[in-house]
Amino acid sequence: MRDAETVTFGGSDLDRAAHLRSDVSALAELRRDPTGTHIVLWQGKPLVEGDEMDSLVRLSHDHPILAECDADALFLGMEKGGPVFGHWLKDYWPEGLDGSELGGFVDTTQQSHPTLRSDQVFAELRMIMTRLTARDAELAATLRAMVEWHRRHGFCACCGEKSEVGQGGWQRSCDACKSQHFPRTDPVVIMLITHGNSVLLGRSPGWPEGMYSLLAGFVEPGETLEAAVRREVMEEAGIKVGRVEYLASQPWAFPASLMTGFRGEALTKEIKLDPAELEDAVWFTREEVAKAFVGQHPTLKPARKGAIAQFLLQKWLSDQLD
Template identity: 65%
Template sequence: MKNAEAVTFGGSGLDRAAELRGDIPALADAMQSSDSRVIILWRGKPLVQGTEDLVLARLPMTHPILAETDEAPVFLGRENGSHVFAHDISGYEPEGLDQESLDAFLDPTEQSHPTLDDDQRFAELRGIMTRLSARDAELAATAKAIRGWHETHGFCSKCGARSEIHMAGWQRICPACGGHHFPRTDPVVIMLITHGNRCLLGRSPGWPEGMYSCLAGFLEPGETMEAAVRREVYEEAGIRVGQVRYLASQPWPFPASLMIGAHGEALDDEINIDPNEIEDAVWVTREEVADAYAGLREGLLPARKGAIAHFLLQNWLADRLE
């Protein structure tokens, strides 16, 4: 696909400046610089500002909200010559939290902090991802994924001792056994499966009513992308798949996946779902998908805008998969 990097969270060309991650003096200088900025997360939600023009907030390293942090920041890279870091303040407890909404598939609530401006708040990334610029989306996704890894990998997987942050947040080292641990990214295949003028869509339990998307699943050890596509489609929907080809990829920080978009050609069309895998699967024509995008088809909601499934389906409708 010629426009493969137009997918959300990808293609902004962020300078990650990996050569600075082990340069302690340079990082110390950067943290003291008035030009450096920090991105703040609260329970995985990035701090944003604005109303119509929504932007990822970049605060000075001296901002009083940083009193809520208890770990060193993660270095994300350079932006227009300035260094950008990420901090997490998940220990902060705003008043009147709605725990049910926080646990929802798409949390609609927003939180603030007494030290922030009136138009600054923490918002669920799924809900705002298409309103951010490519650069803001990449920074937010990177910060969310790397901070999420630290939250769940604080102990050494070799000996169980608490590990320590190194390399500006891009490595953890165990002081007990010397084990080195690196950020985890889980590869996931997501498949546009076609049979003539139709594509195969499925839905998982707990999704919003009527929402359907491309089938997807995690790659297994020792498995190629093509084999994973064929296995997952057969396991979930009972459909055999022939030719498979790569289309595009998308970093997906929910919590830390790389979505590998592929096109597969179905060899048959008789659906036999595994209810332990998915709730339903259907064949949908191009015209029906187009109607769903236009809001003209009752009972069929297209994949969420910003997700790679939406991107793949749009390009299929426009005949731009080549």
Template identity: 60%
Template structure:
């Protein structure tokens, strides 16, 4: 796609400086760098100031309190163009006294939490709600930080023998002291597809989604399966629609918790929908004219796709005829 770089979390050329990860001296120098800073996470929510990611200096008092999180040491993310190192730090053990946390973990958490060590305007906010407003650099940093911290939270034990594993390589590896197995951050490949037939696009909604929310169909790629085969299988399983030609369009890192969305388009060979009730709550064909109403916020049934999600990106380019 001519505009593929514009997808949220699409990257801004972060220098990940992987050679630093297993170099104790280089890592110590990075931590001690005058401009070293971190993406601060609390229960999956990044610290932000307005529509900007709030990078916290590694000398900030909050980092000296030792709050227990998904990982108890900074994860090295990479270097700014200036050479300043960036890290990810999780303080999920902090308890926000007297603040609303009832919606934590919900699909669209509207709550914000404030920490007493930061001035007014600094809040922990749900990434899904703010992702579209972030700069490419902030989006890449926070997506990387959130995904790697999520991985540590679910991979504390060796998958081979069950023994507690140890963090190594500045947070980019875990090693088992018992069986010596090495474990690396996991990324789950997912296909998300713009399925069209003539002037219409196939849209579906999952159970539990907010009222009026529809999106492109999506599903995990299975072992031994190509991207194209996964597109055809998932669409057939979920909606009963047979798909012919499939083309890859663009990808998006998706840290909810740690996926790589592979955006594709496919040509439908059939049009009669037969929803799998376990997979979808509903699926419908939407014409281009109707989708224009959706994007304008004027459709009586369908809400616009969330800004920042690759589904919004694909549909927007379909409407603008800029997929190729």
């Protein structure tokens, strides 16, 4: 698909400067660089600013909030000639916040910090992702995925001993057994399955009423992406899929997936739902999906704005999948 990388988090040609990650002295010098900028994450939320919360905050290296962040700054790359570092505000908790609102399907709350301006807040990335520039979105998604990996992999998977951060944050090493561990990305297939003028949409338990999306699932070991498409659709909806074609991909840092988008032709149409996988699956016509996109369908709501599912459905509606 010609404009595949226009999907949210699709990339902004960030210079990740991987050759500098192993240069300890160079990284130390970059951390002192007065032209360097720093972005901060708290509870998975990037620090943003603006009336629409549409701009990632870039702090100077001497901002006081950085002293409260995790000691291991993550080197994200070079931007406008200067380094960009990511930080995890790990132990801070706003006074009076009970935390219950942070775990909902959509977290619309914002939190601040005493060292920040009143217009600078931590906001849920899924809520603001379509407002950010391509560069801000890439940086925020990269930092979120990296922080999640470090949070979950503090101990060696080989021997159980504590591991240490290296390579500017892009590696964890175990001194006990000398193992090295690197950030992982889980491949996921998400598929636009069509039959004539209709597309197959499903919903998971707990989703908001009326919300449907494209079927998706994790790729299994020893499996091609195309085989994963056919298997997942058969398992979840009992639909046999024939021809499969790749369309686009999207990094999805919730917590660490790469969504690989495909189109597939259904060879059968009778749905045999697996209730352990889906709450419902329905064939919707092109006209019904078009109404949902403009808020005129009586029951169907569109996929989450900014997600690759919505991106692919939009391209299908406008005949721009090629």
